[in-house]
Amino acid sequence: MAATSAAPKLSDAPVPKGGIVQSVHDSLVMARRNLIRMARIPEMVIFGMIQPVMFVLLFAYVFGGAIGVPGAGGDKTAYREFMMAGIFAQTVTFATAGAGAGIADDMHKGLIDRFRSLPMARGAVLTGRTLADLVQTALVMVVMIVCALIVGWRIHDGLIKALAGLGLLLLLGYAFSWIGALIGLSVRTPEAATSGGLIWLFPLTFLSNAFVPTDSLPTFLQHVADWNPFSATVQACRELFGNQLAPVPSDAWPMQHPAWASLLYSLLIIVIFRTLSVRKYRSAA
Template sequence: MTALADGWVVAKRNLIKIKRVPDLLIFSTIQPIMFVLLFAYVFGGAIAVPGLNYREFLMAGIFTQTVAFGSAITGMGLAEDMTKGIIDRFRSLPMSRGAVLVGRTTSDLINNVLVVAIMAVCGVIVGWRTHTDVLDVVGGFLLLFLFGYAMSWISATIGLSVRSVEVAQSAGFIWMFPLTFLSNAFVPTDTLPKVLQYVADWNPISAVVAALRDLWGNSPEGTAAGSGWPMEHPVAYSLITIAVILAVFVPLSIRAYRRAASR
């Protein structure tokens, strides 16, 4: 309980930073909105999705990409705190050592909620609609945020393992781009070469995107929905993936924090 209470204090400190520097929220929102407009109005007319308006197909992918890319903020924030000596100040206080990681990931989760809320409004404006009941819609957003939270722990491990903010930024994005684009986020996987199609169908990003489309009633027809066990059970596969990420990277982040704080 001490770690959670202290973690909330650290989270509030990070959220106050967003309040005082609103550019952080503004620019983290502009990029996903640009992706929505670009794919909806520039590429959307050239991409056919069986039985579905492309804009409804697109939004689950954009939401998932946004929280995945947004997780990089965790690593950069921790790397910045390390270089500025703030972590040393925290160590001198009577607070739980886990509070820094809990607070950082919690504040970035709240930031994701704000960004996704703005994006949802943008999506409705361009034509995105859900076709299921309220519980399924809410369940989709909860799954999305849980995935974003798990990805933040990967980013935390990266941010605590490097020695500068610039490296944390590069290392946080360099693996995210192929993971996101080699998926069903923007195009059906049945349009890919056979080998890439298999990889994309087992990609955790694809599972989360497919789960959101199922929960929101935005799934395409036939083979465009993907194949294999992950695409047939996207919610279950997504939850398994999230559990594995947390089980692996929470301990790794804690160990990386202890090692970095002792440097």
């Protein structure tokens, strides 16, 4: 009698072991997979470095001479130090579009369905993607720091504080990558994810203290800028880098305690959008 094989049942699918150790292991495996993919497509990293370098040069040499900085005493070159915290923060948050596009591309190719059939932690695919994007953002930051030093930016309060500022920037970028993950899971194409990841970032970055002092804004927009999570990180970095030339005119709590505000904002964004992204991942098709 010929042997017959039973068709596999859904209940026979491998089940993840669970646990923190398993989740960390699976996330690192997925992060390695995405880093290998980036290494095989170097233009992704190269083009990601060109845009922030262009912003540094444009704001330093085109707009720098026309924008005054409080406490600079008419020194036109002071704007180059004032703007760099804003440029750094803008760069790490713009990585949101890349995270969303990458996840949307995996969705479009059906890879997400394959990953969900494997015995791995629920959020490992998304965590691995965001960790890989964090590594790419760190590489871009290194290039930007070199460019900033060339145009005249300096740190004045020591290396430890400067590293703390860079840590807040990377934490903000990691938090925003989870927003990109949710966008990537919610749209149908990578193109839509790229557009959806950028369209809301422009008002967020420009309605802030990144490029102009907030006291030059209308009263209503001053309050928006003062409580903007982006502004908190920018202000924290200015203080940690030693680039704040004059006291902050605002009495808003995030502007008076920017380092704590930046940390709390970033952690809150991670908790909220990681939860929403994992839920979306379970039901996405």
